[in-house]
Amino acid sequence: GAGVSQTPSNKVTEKGKYVELRCDPISGHTALYWYRQSLGQGPEFLIYFQGTGAADDSGLPNDRFFAVRPEGSVSTLKIQRTERGDSAVYLCASSLASGALPDTQYFGPGTRLTVL
Amino acid sequence: AQSVTQLDSHVSVSEGTPVLLRCNYSSSYSPSLFWYVQHPNKGLQLLLKYTSAATLVKGINGFEAEFKKSETSFHLTKPSAHMSDAAEYFCVVDYSSASKIIFGSGTRLSIRP
Numbered sequence: 001g002a003g004v005s006q007t008p009s010n011k012v013t014e015k016g017k018y019v020e021l022r023c024d025p026i027s028g029h030t031a032l033y034w035y036r037q038s039l040g041q042g043p044e045f046l047i048y049f050q051g052t053g054a055a056d057d058s059g060l061p062n063d064r065f066f067a068v069r070p071e072g073s074v075s076t077l078k079i080q081r082t083e084r085g086d087s088a089v090y091l092c093a094s095s096l097a098s099g100a101l102p103d104t105q106y107f108g109p110g111t112r113l114t115v116l
Numbered sequence: 117a118q119s120v121t122q123l124d125s126h127v128s129v130s131e132g133t134p135v136l137l138r139c140n141y142s143s144s145y146s147p148s149l150f151w152y153v154q155h156p157n158k159g160l161q162l163l164l165k166y167t168s169a170a171t172l173v174k175g176i177n178g179f180e181a182e183f184k185k186s187e188t189s190f191h192l193t194k195p196s197a198h199m200s201d202a203a204e205y206f207c208v209v210d211y212s213s214a215s216k217i218i219f220g221s222g223t224r225l226s227i228r229p
Contacts, residue, residue, distance in 0.1 A: 003159075004159075033217075035219075040222075041221060041222070042206050042219030042220055042221050042222050043160070043206075043219050044219070045217070045218070091159075091160070093160075103148070103210065104150070104162060104165060105217060106162070107152075107159045107160040107161075108159055109158065109159040110159060
């Protein structure tokens with residue numbers, strides 16, 4: 001598998017529960033991105049990692065959302081006290097971030113989160 | 117504010133006829149530009165990207181896009197639509213100083229037999 005993978009593909013949870021969504025980027029890609037795509041809309045940026053550190057988390061909607069990338073590869077998006085409005089497809093992307101432009105992002109298939 | 121606008125939320129064409137999906141961006145300089153396609157229940161796939169080497173960019177599946185700086189546009193075209201082209205198309209802008217990309221709202225392309 002050379003592409004970006006995300007698990008689970010579908011997650012159904014109850015309001016108030018905690019969820020974790022996982023992303024495995026393409027090997028060697030130093031940059032990793034999380035996006036959220038609500039029904040009928042384009043993906044919206046959440047957070048961007050360069051290596052292990054969050055270089056830009058300006059898209060996280062509130063402090064219930066948190067993401068980590070402890071070893072600079074796999075990333076986990078964590079959502080506490082889920083709300084029905086969190087229901088969406090969560091997309092992960094990775095890129096080489098070599099400094100050459102344009103830096104192309106490659107997307108995973110997404111995790112569809114449904115909060116009941 | 118940096119933004120990207122896809123002028124049509126839905127485009128419907130007959131099979132074998134040309135496709136035009138419009139995209140305009142706002143910028144005081146030339147950003148990186150992309151078109152992605154999203155088929156139902158599938159991930160986003162890169163169609164093409166503008167690299168500044170040439171204003172006319174050729175992508176996969178017969179699609180191409182022309183960068184026009186004077187019009188701040190990056191419209192996507194295809195000479196002859198195929199049924200398999202039915203999907204959602206996103207124009208994407210990379211304002212590198214922001215370290216993130218901005219998606220348009222998408223254009224749903226339908227193909228009539």
